[in-house]
Amino acid sequence: MNNLLTFGKYFTLIFFAFFVAVACEGEQKKDFAIVKGIQDIDTLENEFAKAFQIIQHRAFIEINIIDPDTDVVLNSYKVSKTEESEADFFPKNMDRVVALSATQVGMLRKLSLGDKIAGVSKYDYLCNPVSKAVVTEVGDIGMSDAEAFVAVNPDIILYSGFNDDAPILNKLAQANLKTFKIFEWKETHPMGRAEWILVYGALFQKEKEAKAIFEEIKAKYYAITDKLKLADKGPSVFAGTYFGDAFNVPAGESFMAQFFKDANINYVYSRTKGTASLTLSLEDVITNNQETEFWLNAGASSKEELLKQSQKFGMLKAVKTGKLFSYFNNTNCFWENSPIEPHKVLEDLGKIFHPDLFEDKELTFYELLP
Numbered sequence: 001m002n003n004l005l006t007f008g009k010y011f012t013l014i015f016f017a018f019f020v021a022v023a024c025e026g027e028q029k030k031d032f033a034i035v036k037g038i039q040d041i042d043t044l045e046n047e048f049a050k051a052f053q054i055i056q057h058r059a060f061i062e063i064n065i066i067d068p069d070t071d072v073v074l075n076s077y078k079v080s081k082t083e084e085s086e087a088d089f090f091p092k093n094m095d096r097v098v099a100l101s102a103t104q105v106g107m108l109r110k111l112s113l114g115d116k117i118a119g120v121s122k123y124d125y126l127c128n129p130v131s132k133a134v135v136t137e138v139g140d141i142g143m144s145d146a147e148a149f150v151a152v153n154p155d156i157i158l159y160s161g162f163n164d165d166a167p168i169l170n171k172l173a174q175a176n177l178k179t180f181k182i183f184e185w186k187e188t189h190p191m192g193r194a195e196w197i198l199v200y201g202a203l204f205q206k207e208k209e210a211k212a213i214f215e216e217i218k219a220k221y222y223a224i225t226d227k228l229k230l231a232d233k234g235p236s237v238f239a240g241t242y243f244g245d246a247f248n249v250p251a252g253e254s255f256m257a258q259f260f261k262d263a264n265i266n267y268v269y270s271r272t273k274g275t276a277s278l279t280l281s282l283e284d285v286i287t288n289n290q291e292t293e294f295w296l297n298a299g300a301s302s303k304e305e306l307l308k309q310s311q312k313f314g315m316l317k318a319v320k321t322g323k324l325f326s327y328f329n330n331t332n333c334f335w336e337n338s339p340i341e342p343h344k345v346l347e348d349l350g351k352i353f354h355p356d357l358f359e360d361k362e363l364t365f366y367e368l369l370p
Contacts, residue, residue: 047218048192051183054202057081060089061202065161065181068188074161075181079203090178094155094204100141102126102336104158104182107200110340111209119152127333146171156203158182188275190255190262190342191221197340213340220343224350225262227357234265234353236292238285238318240277241299242309247285248277256297259342263349268292286312294323294353301329302370324369325352334365 044054050068054061059082065075079090098119099105105126108114119136120126121144138148142163149157149172157172161181172179180203184196194217201210237260240249250256251274252267260267268289272278289295295318300306303324306313313319327334338345344364351358352366 044198046192046195046198048189049184049187049195049198050192051186052196052199054198060085063199063202065183068186074183077180090156090180090203092205096152096154096156098138098149098152098154098157100138100157100159101182102332103160103184103339106336106340107197109336110197110213111200111204111206113200113204113206116204118154119149119157125332125335127336141168142166144168146175146177149177150175156180160185184339186275188253188255189258190339190345191218193255193339194218194221194342217341217343221262221346224343224346228262228264228346228350228354231264231354231357234263235294236266236268237294237296237353238268238289238292239296240280240285241297242282242285242313243299245282247280247282249280249285251276251278259345259349262346263353265349265353282310282312286315289316289318291317293321294318294325296325296366297328298324298326298369299328300326300369306369322368325366326369327365327367328369329367330365338365 041056041058044056046052051066053064053066053073055064056062059080061079061081063077063079064073065077066072067074077090078086078088080086080092083092085091095116096118097108097113097116099108099117100121102125105114105117105120108117109128117130117135119138120130121138121140123130123132123135123137136148136152138144138152141159146168149168154177157177157179159179159181161183164181169179182196182199184193187193187196195214197210197214198207201207238249239256239260240247249269250260252270252272253275254277257267257270261270269278295316298306300309303319303322306319306324318324327338341364347358347361348363348366351361351363
């Protein structure tokens with residue numbers, strides 16, 4: 001009997017210990033789930049952009065840069081939401097920015113962050129001048145030296161990621177200077193490029209302002225698109241520049257081709273594959289565009305200058321009739337502002353190809369080449 005009572009007590013103790021262990025484990029799992037729920041607050045769903053992802057955490061914002069061709073995360077950055085942060089985080093407050101492309105300058109200015117720009121690659125690339133006493137010219141990332149960046153002492157260096165193997169990137173890291181890859185040029189829709197304003201908002205504590213800007217741009221862009229749908233299909237168009245022995249035209253899946261589609265015009269190369277440019281021979285372009293009505297984006301300031309590039313251009317109908325429109329004389333402002341003002345590009349195209357719908361509008365970026 002005593003042995004039986006002893007066994008009963010022993011069994012009771014074991015059961016109680018097991019119950020407590022299971023209960024504690026359940027509480028630990030519950031607590032972990034609660035913490036995880038707080039930490040991973042929200043992942044922003046993009047509407048158009050494919051090359052970035054923003055994830056909100058309790059104490060920081062995570063920004064992933066993605067290769068839209070493979071969906072692989074190329075870079076992951078963290079921006080602190082508090083005054084204290086990890087060493088590899090971007091700080092909550094960043095006051096000195098190096099922007100190495102005109103597009104980045106345009107985005108910063110759109111968010112009223114122009115006063116934070118402490119360095120640019122070249123003054124000559126800018127749409128509007130800056131004070132050279134305040135803003136330093138550091139050179140292109142592929143041809144500059146780290147000392148120029150160190151002298152600026154920036155909180156963040158924005159670069160385009162064209163040359164990720166540039167030796168200077170390692171030197172900047174060794175100097176504890178933080179770089180951030182801006183990949184908007186990989187987007188294939190004009191609104192996808194504009195959506196990158198949300199990345200700048202996340203970097204500089206201007207998320208609400210960035211979202212409001214994007215929504216306003218989107219509303220304007222699609223108001224123009226809806227207007228253009230009412231028009232008959234526009235004339236035949238080819239676009240591109242002649243440089244060296246090659247003629248580069250926007251591929252059929254590029255953001256420029258999307259502009260042409262939304263402008264309701266007949267773009268000659270709309271069915272070609274690719275998201276960047278097609279490299280064609282001069283002979284191909286001449287042969288296939290003898291009767292094309294318009295030429296866009298010619299790399300010349302006038303018809304005369306265009307013919308100096310090649311007298312063969314005189315064989316094209318667009319050249320004979322003078323239907324040549326380009327942003328060439330406004331290149332800096334086009335590249336700085338068009339990514340964040342795609343509605344103005346679309347409106348320009350509407351004015352050129354459907355003028356009766358835009359009689360009260362003036363061209364912003366484009367002009368008729370004299």
